[in-house]
Amino acid sequence: MKRRDFVQYAGLGAGALMMPSLLLGNDIPTEALLEPGMDVLIKKNMADVALNTAKSLGATYADARIGRYLNQYVFTREDKVQNVVNTESFGIGIRVIANGTWGFASTNSVTADGIKKATEQAVAIAKANSKIQKDPVKLAPVNAYGEVSWKTPIKKNFKEVPVSEKVDLLLTANAAALDNGADYVNSALFMVNEQKYFASTDGSYIDQDIHRLWPTFRVTAIDKAKGNFKTRENMSAPVGMGYEYMDGLESEKLEGPAGLRLYRNSYDMVEDATIAAKQAKEKLTAKSVDAGKYDLVLEPNHLGLTIHESVGHPLELDRVLGYEANYAGTSFASLDKLKSGNFQYGSDVVNLVADKTQVGSLGAVGYDDEGVKTKKWDLVRNGVLTNFQAIRDQVHMIDQNESHGCCYAQSWDDVQFQRMPNVSLEPGKEKYSISEMIKDVEKGIYIAGRGSYSIDQQRYNFQFGGTVFYEIKDGEIVGMLEDVAYQSNTQEFWNSCVKICDESDYRLFGTFFDGKGQPSQSSAVSHGSSTARFNDVNVINTGRTI
Amino acid sequence: MAIYTKEEARKILEKALSFSKADTCEINLSGYNSGNIRYARNTVSTSGFSSNQSLAVQSSFGKKSGTATIDEFDDASLEKVVRRAEELANLSPENPEFMEPLGPQMYDESISFSEATANITPEYRAEVASSSIIPADAKDVTAAGFLNDSAGFSAMINSKGLFAYNQSTDVDFTVTMRTNDGTGSGWVSRDFNDVTKFDADEAAKTAIDKAVLSREAKAIEPGKYTVILEPAASSDLLRNMFRSLDARSADEGRSFMSGKDGANKLGEKIVDERVNIWSDPLNPEVPTATWNGEGQPLKKTTWLENGAVKNLAYDRFWAKEKGVDPVPFPTNVIMAGGDASLEDLIKSTKKGILVTRLWYIRSVDPQTLLYTGLTRDGTFYIENGKIKYPVKNFRFNESPIIMLNNLETLGKQVRINGNLIPYMKVRDFTFTSLSDAV
Numbered sequence: 001m002k003r004r005d006f007v008q009y010a011g012l013g014a015g016a017l018m019m020p021s022l023l024l025g026n027d028i029p030t031e032a033l034l035e036p037g038m039d040v041l042i043k044k045n046m047a048d049v050a051l052n053t054a055k056s057l058g059a060t061y062a063d064a065r066i067g068r069y070l071n072q073y074v075f076t077r078e079d080k081v082q083n084v085v086n087t088e089s090f091g092i093g094i095r096v097i098a099n100g101t102w103g104f105a106s107t108n109s110v111t112a113d114g115i116k117k118a119t120e121q122a123v124a125i126a127k128a129n130s131k132i133q134k135d136p137v138k139l140a141p142v143n144a145y146g147e148v149s150w151k152t153p154i155k156k157n158f159k160e161v162p163v164s165e166k167v168d169l170l171l172t173a174n175a176a177a178l179d180n181g182a183d184y185v186n187s188a189l190f191m192v193n194e195q196k197y198f199a200s201t202d203g204s205y206i207d208q209d210i211h212r213l214w215p216t217f218r219v220t221a222i223d224k225a226k227g228n229f230k231t232r233e234n235m236s237a238p239v240g241m242g243y244e245y246m247d248g249l250e251s252e253k254l255e256g257p258a259g260l261r262l263y264r265n266s267y268d269m270v271e272d273a274t275i276a277a278k279q280a281k282e283k284l285t286a287k288s289v290d291a292g293k294y295d296l297v298l299e300p301n302h303l304g305l306t307i308h309e310s311v312g313h314p315l316e317l318d319r320v321l322g323y324e325a326n327y328a329g330t331s332f333a334s335l336d337k338l339k340s341g342n343f344q345y346g347s348d349v350v351n352l353v354a355d356k357t358q359v360g361s362l363g364a365v366g367y368d369d370e371g372v373k374t375k376k377w378d379l380v381r382n383g384v385l386t387n388f389q390a391i392r393d394q395v396h397m398i399d400q401n402e403s404h405g406c407c408y409a410q411s412w413d414d415v416q417f418q419r420m421p422n423v424s425l426e427p428g429k430e431k432y433s434i435s436e437m438i439k440d441v442e443k444g445i446y447i448a449g450r451g452s453y454s455i456d457q458q459r460y461n462f463q464f465g466g467t468v469f470y471e472i473k474d475g476e477i478v479g480m481l482e483d484v485a486y487q488s489n490t491q492e493f494w495n496s497c498v499k500i501c502d503e504s505d506y507r508l509f510g511t512f513f514d515g516k517g518q519p520s521q522s523s524a525v526s527h528g529s530s531t532a533r534f535n536d537v538n539v540i541n542t543g544r545t546i
Numbered sequence: 547m548a549i550y551t552k553e554e555a556r557k558i559l560e561k562a563l564s565f566s567k568a569d570t571c572e573i574n575l576s577g578y579n580s581g582n583i584r585y586a587r588n589t590v591s592t593s594g595f596s597s598n599q600s601l602a603v604q605s606s607f608g609k610k611s612g613t614a615t616i617d618e619f620d621d622a623s624l625e626k627v628v629r630r631a632e633e634l635a636n637l638s639p640e641n642p643e644f645m646e647p648l649g650p651q652m653y654d655e656s657i658s659f660s661e662a663t664a665n666i667t668p669e670y671r672a673e674v675a676s677s678s679i680i681p682a683d684a685k686d687v688t689a690a691g692f693l694n695d696s697a698g699f700s701a702m703i704n705s706k707g708l709f710a711y712n713q714s715t716d717v718d719f720t721v722t723m724r725t726n727d728g729t730g731s732g733w734v735s736r737d738f739n740d741v742t743k744f745d746a747d748e749a750a751k752t753a754i755d756k757a758v759l760s761r762e763a764k765a766i767e768p769g770k771y772t773v774i775l776e777p778a779a780s781s782d783l784l785r786n787m788f789r790s791l792d793a794r795s796a797d798e799g800r801s802f803m804s805g806k807d808g809a810n811k812l813g814e815k816i817v818d819e820r821v822n823i824w825s826d827p828l829n830p831e832v833p834t835a836t837w838n839g840e841g842q843p844l845k846k847t848t849w850l851e852n853g854a855v856k857n858l859a860y861d862r863f864w865a866k867e868k869g870v871d872p873v874p875f876p877t878n879v880i881m882a883g884g885d886a887s888l889e890d891l892i893k894s895t896k897k898g899i900l901v902t903r904l905w906y907i908r909s910v911d912p913q914t915l916l917y918t919g920l921t922r923d924g925t926f927y928i929e930n931g932k933i934k935y936p937v938k939n940f941r942f943n944e945s946p947i948i949m950l951n952n953l954e955t956l957g958k959q960v961r962i963n964g965n966l967i968p969y970m971k972v973r974d975f976t977f978t979s980l981s982d983a984v
Contacts, residue, residue: 081639104594108617121595128668132676134589167639184798222799227806228913229799323586325690326722326733329905332982413596454906454941456920461941461981463918465910485910485918487941487979518584518692518720540978544914546802546947 030072030086033159037068037090037195038110040207044147047199049112050094053119055201059096059126061139062119063200063370066092066110067412070193072158076170077186078178084163091412094119098126100136102393106413139392140403142372144203150366152211153359154242158191161243169246170217173273177219180277183229187217187273190238190512192524196369204371212362212524213245214238214512215269221280230283230482232276233467235260235301235449236267238510238524240362254505257438257446257477258470262299264507265360279468279480286480289469291541295444296486296534297437302466303425304509304527305450310490311345311352312423312514312527314459315379317390321397327518329457332490333385338398343385346494351426352380354389356405361422361526362510363406369416372405379423383495391418410521417517424508424528428500434531437501444472445484445539450509452485463487465542483543493534501530549577549664552711555701558601558619563703565628568605568635571705572647574839575601578698579664583671586690588679593671605631609644612637643863647704648841656712658833660740663715664697671695677746678721678753685754691721695741702841712835716964717741721750722923723757724984730763730936731984732756733903733923735778737963739833756902756924763936765980766927772898773975774891774928777960777967779901779921780949781879784823784967786907787915787946788879791849793858797868802915802947803858811855817950819853825876831961834877842874849876853950883968884956891957891971893931898971900926900933904942915945920981939984940977949975 038046047064054062069089075082091108092115103126107118170187177185194210215236222229239245248268256262261271298306314331318324321335337343346352356363356374367373370392378386388398391407409416438446449467456462469481488496510526550558555575562573577599584591602615605628612634616627674693682689694717701711718737724730732753738744790796796803796810803811826846827834836844840862848856857873865872892900902924910916921939928934949972957969 080642082641082643084638101590102592104592106594106596108598125593125595125668128672129583129590129593129675132585132590132672132679135587184800220800224799224808225806227799227804229804231800231912321587322688322690322724323591325586325688325724326584326692326720329983330724413598415592415594417592452908452910452918454908454918454920456939456941456981456983457905457922458981458983460983461920461939461979463941463943463979483911485943489982519582519694538979540943542910542916542943544911544916544945544948546914546945 030163032088033070033072033086038066040197043197044199044205046092046110046115047197047205049115050092050119051199051201053116054094054096054123057098057120057123059098059123061097061201062094063198064092064094065369065409065412066197068195069411070195072191074163074166074170074189076167076174078174078184079171081167089411092118093409093412093415094122095415096122096126097137098123099130099133101126101130101133102137103129104415137393138396140395140401142202142392142403145206145371145373146203147205149207151209152240152364154211154244156243158211158213158243159193169269173217173269176270177273177277180274181221181281182219182277183222184220185217185273190214198367198369198371200371202371206367206371208366210365211242212238212240213243215246215267217273219273219276219280221284223284228284230280232280232283233449234276235272236263236269237301237508238362238512239360239508240364240526241360256299256448257434260448262507282480283482286482288483288543289481289539289541291539293536294539295441296537297441297444297446297472297531298534299446299448299531300507300529301449301509302447303529303532305453306464307423307425307527307529308511308514308525309453309455310459310462310493311379312420314490315388316418316420317388317394317398318418320388321394324516328516332458332460335398338385338388344383344495345380345385345491346383347497348383349428349500350380350383350494350497352423353377353426354379354404354421354423356421358422358526361508362524363422363526368405368407369409370407372403372407374405377404389418389421394418408523410523414521419516419523420514420525422526422528425500425532427503427506427530431502432499434501434505437499437531437533438472438477439475441472441533442474445481446470446472446477447484460489461487462490483541484539485542486537486539488537493537496534496536497532498535499533501532503530505530549697549699549713555699555711556709559701559703561621562601562603562624562628563705565625566605566705568607568632570606570647572604572702573601573704574702576698576700578696580694580696581666581668581671582692582694583675584692585675585679588683588688590672590675601627603627603631605635606644607635609640609642610635610638611641611644645862647706648708649706650708651710651837651841651843653710653843654828654836656833656836657828657830658712658714658739658835660715663695663717663739663741666695666741674719674746678750681750681754682723685758686726687723687754687757688726689721689723691719693719700835704841708841710837710841712837714835715739717744719744719749721753723753725757725761727761729984730757730761731923732760735962737961760924760936763925763938765938768940768977768979770974770976772895772954772971772973774895774898774900775970775972776902777962777969778903780970781962781965781967782904782907783917783946783949784879784881786909786917790915791859793860794864796858802912803855810858812858813854815854816947817850817853818953820953820956821850821853821950822882823850824848824880825878826880827877829878829880829966832878832880832964832966838874842872844874844877847873847876879965881967882956883959886955886957886969888957888969891955891969892928892933894955895928895971896930898928899937900928910943915947916943917945918943939981941979941981942976943978944976
């Protein structure tokens with residue numbers, strides 16, 4: 001899903017978007033979501049038009065991605081349906097190497113003629129740019145997989161669930177929030193199906209069918225007399241699953257501290273909205289935090305964002321090498337630190353893995369967007385930095401000869417490049433629960449859910465908020481806190497990690513909108529962890545009077 | 547793809563509208579060509595070209611609406627897309643906030659299109675990249691940059707007799723220059739409707755000079771400092787402030803613009819009285835279209851006058867609820883400046899920090915508009931009217947409201963991201979920690 005789609009359809013653009021966005025995809029009737037799309041044999045023929053045209057024009061490599069992106073969004077507020085949107089976007093993107101230089105062009109005219117023209121454009125761009133190319137593209141070898149396919153293992157296809165059922169669920173959750181003291185509630189369901197066909201001159205024809213889903217809400221409580229408001233957002237995660245995620249299975253629920261409910265692979269939206277309304281009201285009168293050093297107990301749906309920013313991004317090889325210097329930035333995790341073999345990224349309990357195969361995650365696919373079979377690999381083992389994330393045209397720069405399979409483009413009309421795989425913290429090996437962890441803390445704060453987040457362009461200094469905060473005193477939760485944010489430095493923070501709960505607490509955080517590149521592209525990615533403890537972290541008070 | 551002329555667009559739209567059987571029908575037609583080049587490590591990396599066009603029909607029966615879109619414009623396709631929108635409308639739930647399309651409107655002629663920008667070629671983009679890479683190489687600096695250009699048109703028609711058309715072009719350029727010892731970084735951003743105003747050599751030189759000047763930065767204590775904010779630094783904070791101009795959120799009690807006991811801050815003085823902010827689609831430096839996606843005419847509108855809230859944005863539904871005239875959201879932001887150049891502002895500063903830009907800005911508290919983020923690509927310590935040395939980057943936690951209350955001096959205006967923003971000197975800007983990032 002492109003972030004622009006989200007902003008537009010969520011009404012957040014608020015009239016500021018002048019040009020009706022053409023990249024959103026075409027609005028279509030619900031039943032059209034179930035139409036099968038272009039036959040795979042025709043896709044193969046169309047892709048071959050691109051590959052053959054590119055070769056005849058002198059390209060040494062070419063790939064073609066025919067994409068059909070089907071999205072359904074449902075938006076509600078209080079007792080109203082604001083919008084039900086079905087979109088379809090269909091087209092082809094062609095990437096070539098000519099004179100050692102990349103070129104890319106795309107078209108929504110998926111005909112032999114349209115594809116030929118776009119391919120000519122891609123080759124012309126490559127040739128124009130080759131005049132200033134100093135570093136010809138070198139691709140790591142990849143297997144020719146022939147004709148293969150992969151599908152997200154889903155149990156319920158969102159396209160087969162009636163819109164009325166989705167609307168009912170959202171309106172029931174909204175009513176639960178309003179009944180429990182919320183003044184306003186906005187809720188939404190985002191459902192995504194990427195049908196991607198990839199072909200390259202290396203001999204692969206890969207057909208993939210990928211599903212993602214994201215239920216979300218925001219509850220607002222208002223103190224009218226004082227003119228104050230507080231919000232509490234959902235504790236769900238976006239997932240690489242079908243509509244079965246919305247079943248709210250009791251077996252997938254965890255009891256959190258202070259009446260919190262936490263969700264593994266199944267989400268109870270009505271229950272979460274009920275708790276959210278009570279917590280939003282409680283926030284209006286919660287104690288403002290005393291700034292200082294605290295031991296932090298970080299819940300997975302919170303810690304996932306910290307992992308994303310302080311581990312996922314700095315270990316992207318293109319950032320390390322400077323390819324993203326003009327936008328997202330570079331990285332403190334330099335090539336030297338990897339080569340030394342002893343850079344202590346975190347304490348010895350910290351093991352961080354990259355994984356493009358994890359079931360239920362947003363990043364899971366069979367093959368990446370340049371036809372590399374996906375896998376799992378170590379980034380940090382026993383606290384020591386062991387690898388980066390790299391794709392075909394860069395992995396040789398760290399003396400490796402196999403792509404890690406994490407190349408992605410948000411749509412057929414965007415060029416693919418290195419994107420973050422799921423990056424996760426392995427659970428602790430000893431049996432250890434959240435309640436045991438809290439019991440062991442003298443002066444601390446338990447933080448659940450995502451909040452404000454900001455980190456510098458080399459990924460040293462960061463500041464994170466959260467959804468809810470609870471003060472821990474002498475092993476007990478003593479009450480809710482507000483105005484909490486913690487500031488730290490990546491290496492210092494991960495070296496202050498002293499304990500991680502066991503795998504029974506392991507859950508996935510996720511985001512649909514990891515932004516990177518120019519023009520900027522969004523990518524969906526998950527981060528798993530169990531609740532973890534970080535000692536002596538600097539907490540600031542963010543309360544202000546205006 | 548062709549950028550349709552007004553008459554070509556009108557012909558397609560009128561044909562599509564002729565197929566409508568709904569109570570009301572509104573049709574948008576638009577298209578663009580867009581090209582870009584990216585470079586890094588002093589060489590080209592990726593680049594591309596995309597082109598698209600689309601026609602969207604919204605048909606309504608009573609308060610039930612449906613939208614359908616198509617990218618082929620022959621008669622059969624146009625009829626098909628209109629029928630599909632009507633089918634969808636019949637299946638949709640009623641929208642209690644539905645507003646009928648507007649009747650005919652008068653629009654100003656926009657000045658947002660430049661032929662030169664529409665004619666940019668891959669060769670031109672490669673030359674722009676070269677004009678960064680060659681001087682960078684010569685100064686032991688590494689360039690990473692991005693140039694994006696687009697040309698597009700947008701048109702709409704409805705069953706109440708409204709017709710609107712606009713063409714626009716944009717070119718956006720940024721480059722980051724990093725010294726090869728890894729201790730200095732400089733950056734510039736330039737954007738125009740008309741590419742002939744763009745001087746790629748000047749932009750590259752500014753970024754290189756800043757990179758070299760920012761080498762081996764010293765650490766100084768975080769705290770409250772007088773700052774000179776370049777327009778690139780302040781504009782992002784101001785843009786965030788503008789999101790809270792929505793009257794509905796303010797009236798509902800969930801915005802910075804909400805007052806006590808259910809009121810909003812319309813008419814209230816919220817910042818220094820020298821702050822005047824307006825929007826104007828016909829400003830020759832930052833022109834935009836003269837109508838928005840709903841067909842509302844866009845005119846010069848004042849948002850903050852002498853530090854007080856002059857207008858909040860009312861969409862058509864909320865305006866009706868409140869019994870006021872609709873006020874469309876702005877498409878650009880213009881903040882009044884002064885005569886002082888950057889050099890003048892530095893000269894008049896006893897002790898302060900010069901900030902090139904702010905980065906990774908995120909909301910911390912929507913109630914107070916508190917934001918956090920970091921300085922980046924050139925932060926300098928000023929003493930007795932002179933830049934003394936580069937300093938390490940800071941994290942800030944600050945609200946644009948506090949910033950505009952602590953205003954010392956306004957300098958000259960500069961175009962940044964389609965807005966006109968002045969240099970600003972501000973006292974007591976809150977830096978909360980240091981960053982090692984270069």
